[in-house]
Amino acid sequence: MSAAAILRKMLADKDKIIVCPGIYDGFTARIALQAGFDCLYMTGAGTTMSRLGMADLGVATLNDMKENAEMIAGLDRTVPLIADADTGYGGPLMVGRTTAQYMQAGVAAFHLEDQVVTKRCGHLRNKELVDEEVFLSRIRAAVNMRAQMLGDIVVIARTDGLQSLGYEAAVSRLKKAIAVGADVAFLEGVSSKEEARRVCEELAPTPVLLNMVAGGVTPKMTVAEAKEIGFKIIIFPGFALAPVYQGVAAAAKELKETGDVQIKGDSKAGPREIFSVCGLKEAMEFDIAAGGNLYSKGV
Ligand SMILES: C[C@](O)(C(=O)O)[C@H](CC(=O)O)C(=O)O
Numbered sequence: 266m267s268a269a270a271i272l273r274k275m276l277a278d279k280d281k282i283i284v285c286p287g288i289y290d291g292f293t294a295r296i297a298l299q300a301g302f303d304c305l306y307m308t309g310a311g312t313t314m315s316r317l318g319m320a321d322l323g324v325a326t327l328n329d330m331k332e333n334a335e336m337i338a339g340l341d342r343t344v345p346l347i348a349d350a351d352t353g354y355g356g357p358l359m360v361g362r363t364t365a366q367y368m369q370a371g372v373a374a375f376h377l378e379d380q381v382v383t384k385r386c387g388h389l390r391n392k393e394l395v396d397e398e399v400f401l402s403r404i405r406a407a408v409n410m411r412a413q414m415l416g417d418i419v420v421i422a423r424t425d426g427l428q429s430l431g432y433e434a435a436v437s438r439l440k441k442a443i444a445v446g447a448d449v450a451f452l453e454g455v456s457s458k459e460e461a462r463r464v465c466e467e468l469a470p471t472p473v474l475l476n477m478v479a480g481g482v483t484p485k486m487t488v489a490e491a492k493e494i495g496f497k498i499i500i501f502p503g504f505a506l507a508p509v510y511q512g513v514a515a516a517a518k519e520l521k522e523t524g525d526v527q528i529k530g531d532s533k534a535g536p537r538e539i540f541s542v543c544g545l546k547e548a549m550e551f552d553i554a555a556g557g558n559l560y561s562k563g564v
Contacts, residue, residue: 465495
């Protein structure tokens, strides 16, 4: 079963809300997998910061995003990966190429938005949009490439139109995107719980995704609340970013100021423990099963 087929099965489950922690590299993905999540979200903001050391301002290219997605999707093929694909990185031909490459990378779903290619995080001010026809051509390009490749990748249409066009026009864009073949709708920057409920009701039976950005423009909703409101997928893009920032910044401060870093708690974070999160035992077993003798005495 493809990762997309697994995700489609989850989408068809009436009682389920798909909860996706935002991850951006192998380590954060492994930590989320270890915790037992059954779906992951690859954040473009996190990918841009971790791979390029840059802010989410449209600087990540298809190659940056696809390489990261491919590595993460390959860690556990039974756990679908929903990946950010920003604007699709160009005209219809490029969006088609992005779709094909994400499919080959084993990505289960991806979202395409209606910002200009020189985009910015959806929770920043003064976003610029492309015309509706350009947005729809992006969705069509994805849907056509999926059909051409006989694939099943889930296409998520995202509009950033709420900020400058208002609710009606933004939702109208999503309706048209669904009409040309998008499977899931994503209204970026939902600004109230009433609006959240309204968009889920108005777009039903199409599943709607909620982007829960801590400190962004969307009011905080728990998984239970989002489910009750009617969302089918909830992503937490900043899930790993804030803890990494806070934890590493505190350790950096401590090392700089004291010349030492305390190992917290009962030192559960030694090399062996940390490598275990990243498949140490499985890697050793694999070597032994193949007749290798590197790890038969342990590590
Ligand atoms: C969902 C998002 O596209 C992402 O890159 O994860 C961002 C999240 C963020 O910048 O915090 C977004 O534009 O909402």
